[in-house]
Amino acid sequence: MKILSIESSCDETAASVAEGREILSNIVATQVAEHRIYGGVVPEIASRRHAESISAVVEEALSAAGVTYSDIDAVAVTFAPGLIGALLVGVNFAKGLAMSLNAPLIPVHHLRSHIAANYITHKELKPPFLCLMVSGGNTLLVRVNGYTDFEIIGKTRDDAAGECFDKSARSMGLEYPGGVTLDKIATKSDFKKYPMPRPKVDGAELDFSFSGLKTAVINITHNASQKGEEIDVPVLCATVRERVCDMLIENTLKAVELTGLRDVVIAGGVSANSELRDRMEKVCEQRGLNLYYPEKKYCGDNAAMVAVQAMYEFEAGNVSGAELNAEATKNIDYYKGVFKKGD
Numbered sequence: 001m002k003i004l005s006i007e008s009s010c011d012e013t014a015a016s017v018a019e020g021r022e023i024l025s026n027i028v029a030t031q032v033a034e035h036r037i038y039g040g041v042v043p044e045i046a047s048r049r050h051a052e053s054i055s056a057v058v059e060e061a062l063s064a065a066g067v068t069y070s071d072i073d074a075v076a077v078t079f080a081p082g083l084i085g086a087l088l089v090g091v092n093f094a095k096g097l098a099m100s101l102n103a104p105l106i107p108v109h110h111l112r113s114h115i116a117a118n119y120i121t122h123k124e125l126k127p128p129f130l131c132l133m134v135s136g137g138n139t140l141l142v143r144v145n146g147y148t149d150f151e152i153i154g155k156t157r158d159d160a161a162g163e164c165f166d167k168s169a170r171s172m173g174l175e176y177p178g179g180v181t182l183d184k185i186a187t188k189s190d191f192k193k194y195p196m197p198r199p200k201v202d203g204a205e206l207d208f209s210f211s212g213l214k215t216a217v218i219n220i221t222h223n224a225s226q227k228g229e230e231i232d233v234p235v236l237c238a239t240v241r242e243r244v245c246d247m248l249i250e251n252t253l254k255a256v257e258l259t260g261l262r263d264v265v266i267a268g269g270v271s272a273n274s275e276l277r278d279r280m281e282k283v284c285e286q287r288g289l290n291l292y293y294p295e296k297k298y299c300g301d302n303a304a305m306v307a308v309q310a311m312y313e314f315e316a317g318n319v320s321g322a323e324l325n326a327e328a329t330k331n332i333d334y335y336k337g338v339f340k341k342g343d
Contacts, residue, residue: 001314002065004072004097005307006058008090009082009110011035011046012300013053017065017072018307021119025064026297026304029053036176040166047085054093061303069101076106076310078113080327081137087326095322104319106310110301111138111332112150114267116309117294117302125292130261132252133332134276135268136162136179139208139248141255142332144265147312150333153259154206154251161244162270164210168217168240172233183273186238194220194236196243206251206258213243245276249283256289265292272299 002024007014011031017024031049035041062068077094079087098105115131127147133140139161141154159167162179169178174185197216201207217240224231256264264284270276271293284291298305313319 001073001311002067002071003074003076003106003307003310003314004058004061005076005108005303005310006054006090006094007078007110007113007301007303007306008050008054008086009078010086010301011041011049012302013050013057014301014303014306015054015058015061016303016307017061017067018304018311020311021123021308023120023304023307024067025061026302027057027061027064028302029057032177039170039176041083043083043085046083047089050086050089054089058093058097072101072103074098074104074106074310074314075101076108076306076313078110078306079107079324080330081110082326082328084326084328087328091324091326095324099322104314105321105324106314106318107320107324108306108310108313109330109332109334111140111268112148112313113305113309115142115144115265116312117298117305118265118267118292119308120298120304121294122292125263125265128261129263129265129292130252130255130259131265131267132248133267134161134248134270136160136166136270138268139210140332141206141251143259143261147309148316148318152331152333153255154204154208156208156210157201157204158209158211159214161208161210161248162268164214164244165241165270167214169237171218171221172231172236174233174237179270179273182237182241183275185234186241186275187234189239189242190235191239193232194239196239198243198246206255208247208251210244210247213240213247241273241275245273245279248276249279252280253283253287256287262288263290263292267294269300272296
């Protein structure tokens, strides 16, 4: 079954053709250079660029896969969560395309897709497993019971880990995308030089809170600016990175103990973070756990991961029609199996 998938939840316009877990093409048109001028994604600009790029990106995906529209068995699209204007471009294009091809339309949740990126890299991976879902907009601990059966067991109460990285980087004057830049220039941490809090959520040991950590970094940079002092940016980057990773790893290991699961998966844009990968590898090896994370090209937003998850959604009976709409927010566990109209 060949699935043509479309992803437009933020600032990448992407399309892919996949057959099962085999990726035939994966095309991504990025807007990073344009949004860098503003220090972050401007939703209106992102939506306009998606509208301008989507037709050409889909055509390129078909060409790279060596197929034509007549070879496509189903059309998949990210419908939630994300920037609403950006999502609407992809959803409306996919609806029109599916109708013209008389093909099934498969709605795919963005976070489910990020988890599915691991299926591309690790063909042997299958549920159940524990997933640390960590990105710019989301930080979750998810028990993946099946390909379309997700249970949230831990979540952030405020900022996501990626948001903490991005806004900390911005306060230091680093260029967008801040989290990536922070990871590249970080050297050696120094908590005596730059004290960092380690927030915890009382009564919810698997939940996260990153807003206090982000605020601490912003206060350090602002105070230094007011006093005319220089910040050791590489050291501050390393210090905040270490603290974020401390919190992510600590809660993940607690979740392992509570669930008894031995397969641990990292997903989302922050799964590309070098320290998170290195430290998770070490602790998982020490504890006899199996660790999985995607190739870096599949960590960020892309349509290949959408196509792979779409296969499992289709098998579960999750298809839609012209009633499909984009949604800015929606939990990863919003349904099990069948897509419900108006859900």
